[in-house]
Amino acid sequence: MKKILIITILLFLCTGCYDYKELNNLAIINGIALDFDENSDEYTTTFEILNDNSEKNLSYFTIGKGKTLTESFNKASNKINRIPFFSHLKIMILSENFVDNNSYELIDFITHNKKITNMFYISIAKNNTANELITSESFNDETVSNNVYTLIDNKDLTNNISLKVDFNKFASLTINKRQDLYLPVIKLNKDRVQLDGIAIFNNKKFIEYLNEEDSKILNILFNEAKNSYFEYSCTNNKKIIINIYKQKVNFTITKKKVKINITLLADIEKNDCENIIKDNKELEKKFDIILKEKINKLITKFKEKNSDILGINYMYYKNNNKDIKFNKLIYDIKVDVKLNNNGIIIEVKK
Known part of the structure; x- marks a missing residue:
């Protein structure tokens, strides 16, 4: 009591x-x-x-x-x-x-x-x-x-x-x-x-x-993508699934450009394409391209909808002490996926 x-x-x-x-x-x-x-x-x-x-x-x-x-x-x-x-x-x-x-x-x-x-x-x-x-x-x-x-x-x-x-x-x-x-x-x-x-x-x-896919990509941009799954289909019925377990995202704002550098560490959760894609470096490169395309597509949507949820206007103002429309800036995106396969991390050099 x-x-x-x-x-x-x-x-x-x-x-x-x-x-x-x-x-x-x-x-x-x-x-x-x-x-x-x-x-x-x-x-x-x-x-x-x-x-x-x-x-x-x-x-x-x-x-x-x-x-x-x-x-x-x-x-x-x-x-x-x-x-x-x-x-x-x-x-x-x-x-x-x-x-x-x-x-x-x-x-x-x-x-x-x-x-x-x-x-x-x-x-x-x-x-x-x-x-x-x-x-x-x-x-x-x-x-x-x-x-x-x-x-x-x-x-x-x-x-x-x-x-x-x-x-x-x-x-x-x-x-x-x-x-x-x-x-x-x-x-x-x-x-x-x-x-x-x-x-x-x-x-x-x-x-x-x-949608769910765009929401996952947004989590990457907000540096909150831990335990996010992405897939690549090598044939109609075979695919590779990776799971992001760590990431680092860096925004650099200049007067005319927004540079976004993204490093993603991921595990291979499923691989049905071993006989088609035998080189892990090739696989990393494919996911670099896939995720970069998805990020570009999402940022294009934000620009078209005039929705600056990333806070680019805010970051620009802090750096340059003046306002600008975020959708008028050029976006340069680099994605570097590093896959951990059986304890071996393979890095793709850009």
Whole structure:
């Protein structure tokens, strides 16, 4: 009993709750979904609340609607018969319309709300409202919010088709005039949530969803590609798969050019082409070409969509103390893949 009391006290001290509250009086908010209807100019706030009754569902929900974010938030809170507790908030899911219209309002609301910590991930809902996602079927004996948090937090276990964006990162990207916003995408697949790439923005407005392959390439450019798999098909039914386990990316910005040097260390996970490609140097060279083409294609897309999520404008300003349009610069990309095959690392010299 003494140990339980100590743990309880430490819990409140660590979460910044200095006013002691009985656990039975707290409603622990696990996740929040925010929607905005442009036609009715109405906000919808949905709380996922942990259920302390083991005989019932893992969580339950309250919904509030209003003409302002504060009003909808307060209405959702007022429907709870206990004290809302936000220190264990894991995830906030936003609809497309909400991000397009209310990002600055959300930042102002969170930063002025002392009850809400900023240690949570933010994601965007695809094809459904944020409410529909957070109230969907849970699995793995976890709440929907915990499942979404785990998917994002362990993105390297899902082939790096996502990126981690917590509230601080969201606020920084939204406020920064020289870098565009990006968010991890959540969608429903057979009534269950799953990752589905990355959403890119221009001037804080939604532009496009990157597919899984482009999202993996973006992870390379952000130096976060550990455990990313790429393949080369040598024939119609035979292929080689490599897994990146270490990388180094360097951006060099001059007045007219962006140089991107990328070194990738990778293991060969599967090789059906041993009788076709017998030289590992040849194989490394093929992956150099494959990945360089994919990176060039993705950067071309960013330039066409005018979406500077790489922050080239920001890096250029830091180096040259003036602004320039990132899509007017020349991009010089070099990729050096080093394959580790049976403990032997073979390097391709450019």
